[in-house]
Amino acid sequence: MSFDIKAKYFLLSSVLFLQTILWAADGMDSILRDASIRNGFVAADQINPEVDDSLVQIGKTFFNSKNVSLNGDISCQSCHIDKFGSADGIPNGIGVGGIGEGLERVQKGGAILPRNTLPLWGRGSKNFNVLFWDGKIEKVQEYILSQFGEDFPSMDPIVIAAHLPPVEIREMLVEDKFITNQKQERLTSAESVFQKITSKVIETEPQASKALAAYYSMNVNDLTYLQISEAIAEFIRAKFAVQNTRFHSFVFEDGKLTDGEKKGAMLFYGKGKCSSCHSGPLMSDMNFHAVPFPQLGYGKNGFGIDYGRYNSTHNPNDLYKFRTPPLMDVENTFPYSHSGAVDSLKEAIIYHFDPLRFLKPDEMSALDRHEYFKRLGASSSSMLASANLTDEEVEQVMEFLMTLSFIPADI
Amino acid sequence: MKRLLIANLIAVASLGCFFLYQEYQPALTYAAKGEQYKELMYQCDHAMREHYIAKMALEVEPSEFHIKNLQSSELGLIHCHEYDKIRKTLLAKGLTPSDLQRLGLEALEEKEYELRKFVEIHEFRY
Numbered sequence: 001m002s003f004d005i006k007a008k009y010f011l012l013s014s015v016l017f018l019q020t021i022l023w024a025a026d027g028m029d030s031i032l033r034d035a036s037i038r039n040g041f042v043a044a045d046q047i048n049p050e051v052d053d054s055l056v057q058i059g060k061t062f063f064n065s066k067n068v069s070l071n072g073d074i075s076c077q078s079c080h081i082d083k084f085g086s087a088d089g090i091p092n093g094i095g096v097g098g099i100g101e102g103l104e105r106v107q108k109g110g111a112i113l114p115r116n117t118l119p120l121w122g123r124g125s126k127n128f129n130v131l132f133w134d135g136k137i138e139k140v141q142e143y144i145l146s147q148f149g150e151d152f153p154s155m156d157p158i159v160i161a162a163h164l165p166p167v168e169i170r171e172m173l174v175e176d177k178f179i180t181n182q183k184q185e186r187l188t189s190a191e192s193v194f195q196k197i198t199s200k201v202i203e204t205e206p207q208a209s210k211a212l213a214a215y216y217s218m219n220v221n222d223l224t225y226l227q228i229s230e231a232i233a234e235f236i237r238a239k240f241a242v243q244n245t246r247f248h249s250f251v252f253e254d255g256k257l258t259d260g261e262k263k264g265a266m267l268f269y270g271k272g273k274c275s276s277c278h279s280g281p282l283m284s285d286m287n288f289h290a291v292p293f294p295q296l297g298y299g300k301n302g303f304g305i306d307y308g309r310y311n312s313t314h315n316p317n318d319l320y321k322f323r324t325p326p327l328m329d330v331e332n333t334f335p336y337s338h339s340g341a342v343d344s345l346k347e348a349i350i351y352h353f354d355p356l357r358f359l360k361p362d363e364m365s366a367l368d369r370h371e372y373f374k375r376l377g378a379s380s381s382s383m384l385a386s387a388n389l390t391d392e393e394v395e396q397v398m399e400f401l402m403t404l405s406f407i408p409a410d411i
Numbered sequence: 412m413k414r415l416l417i418a419n420l421i422a423v424a425s426l427g428c429f430f431l432y433q434e435y436q437p438a439l440t441y442a443a444k445g446e447q448y449k450e451l452m453y454q455c456d457h458a459m460r461e462h463y464i465a466k467m468a469l470e471v472e473p474s475e476f477h478i479k480n481l482q483s484s485e486l487g488l489i490h491c492h493e494y495d496k497i498r499k500t501l502l503a504k505g506l507t508p509s510d511l512q513r514l515g516l517e518a519l520e521e522k523e524y525e526l527r528k529f530v531e532i533h534e535f536r537y
Contacts, residue, residue: 026477090526090530091529091530092526103530106526106527106530107527107530112520112523112526152454288419296522296523296525296526297523297526297530298519298520298521298522298523299522300458301460302518302519302520303453303456303518303519303521303522304521304522304525310464314463314467315466315467315471316467316468316471317471319464341529367453
């Protein structure tokens with residue numbers, strides 16, 4: 001073989017090798033793009049609704065105002081902070097009496113709430129119809145299931161959701177004599193609390209209230225909490241709208257991901273079966289599943305127990321189930337699970353398929369062990385959608401999940 | 412004379428002890444029986460929840476198994492009788508309904524302290 005032939009052979013082999021790698025890479029890219037779209041992933045601008053800027057600005061004032069809590073000292077913003085992925089960065093939320101952010105808020109007292117504060121990303125997006133961990137607000141066709149019964153104040157689930165924290169004792173409400181007297185399962189008692197909140201807001205936020213009244217062409221004194229909640233909802237829609245992520249760019253704009261991120265995505269949509277539940281535009285099927293996470297704090301049902309979805313439906317098949325959390329900006333929405341008992345993303349992933357790895361039965365009380373046994377049992381139906389991943393694979397899934405981070409809107 | 416004095420002293424001391432006991436009985440009872448009250452409160456709460464879950468399970472999925480389950484959980488409600496008894500005893504011994512509410516709240520939220528402990532152990536860093 002002459003030198004010329006050798007060189008040509010080498011050149012041809014190199015080109016073929018390079019081509020194969022490029023084909024393989026391109027093949028993997030298109031498989032991933034197909035898988036994500038098949039699982040309901042859409043461009044961010046397709047799910048973000050139109051908003052009215054003037055109402056957004058009014059809503060911003062109310063969202064940040066501590067005067068929306070009747071006798072407390074807390075605003076919506078106290079627990080929904082950008083740097084904590086629009087949540088509060090602590091395991092159980094801290095309501096009235098809470099001071100500061102993050103660690104400081106835990107150390108300085110305040111009323112501890114039974115669950116982990118949910119992030120607000122995408123809560124105002126189109127078709128986000130199931131709200132809160134247990135789906136206590138759910139839009140079903142032209143009806144809203146909520147604690148308001150048939151008299152729900154709006155057809156917009158996020159507007160109804162904005163009604164709840166200000167009247168939730170411990171969360172944004174201190175139980176004083178007035179509240180004790182109103183503490184009955186009657187709609188009129190809720191109405192009188194909302195009226196009192198509205199009067200306080202009109203008095204303490206005169207400019208925003210005047211602007212709100214002008215927006216709705218009303219007299220200021222005719223405003224009700226419904227208009228205030230609509231403004232807050234409009235702000236949530238705008239401020240917490242999901243922005244373009246690197247994964248959006250990869251799927252819809254031919255953007256690039258690293259090899260590790262792509263391997264993670266392949267595990268997410270493939271072997272790991274994560275997309276069985278984490279599907280849709282925000283990586284949640286908006287359905288309810290039991291994952292045997294540990295319980296931290298006293299829980300929604302007291303004594304360290306949280307029955308999850310069952311609390312809304314009273315159907316025993318819903319015991320210990322929680323709505324699949326969306327994964328947008330998941331890197332920053334720590335700690336994880338309904339009670340915030342898992343502080344790292346790695347552990348959160350592992351709990352889905354190998355929960356016993358972290359279990360220390362000797363350190364648990366008999367009640368805790370019994371409850372954990374029940375949660376494990378309830379999660380058995382989700383076991384079909386789990387696969388054993390190696391630590392390296394878990395790291396790759398984490399790498400992929402980091403591509404879902406984004407910079408929040410500057411509003 | 413001396414005997415009479417001693418008898419008087421004993422009578423005064425007994426009366427004093429009786430009044431002191433009357434005065435501090437609620438606090439002593441609170442300290443002595445508080446934990447038992449909390450435990451029975453949990454037992455009754457648990458029994459009532461199990462009973463309701465069993466009732467709903469039978470409604471959702473009627474079967475022999477769920478009938479037996481409901482019957483067992485009905486018997487389990489006996490714990491609420493024990494809870495009721497201790498509640499009445501504590502009220503009779505001078506505890507107020509507010510004292511019992513406080514004990515109840517303490518029992519319900521006993522795990523509140525876990526949050527601060529958890530954050531310390533895991534050294535949350537931001």
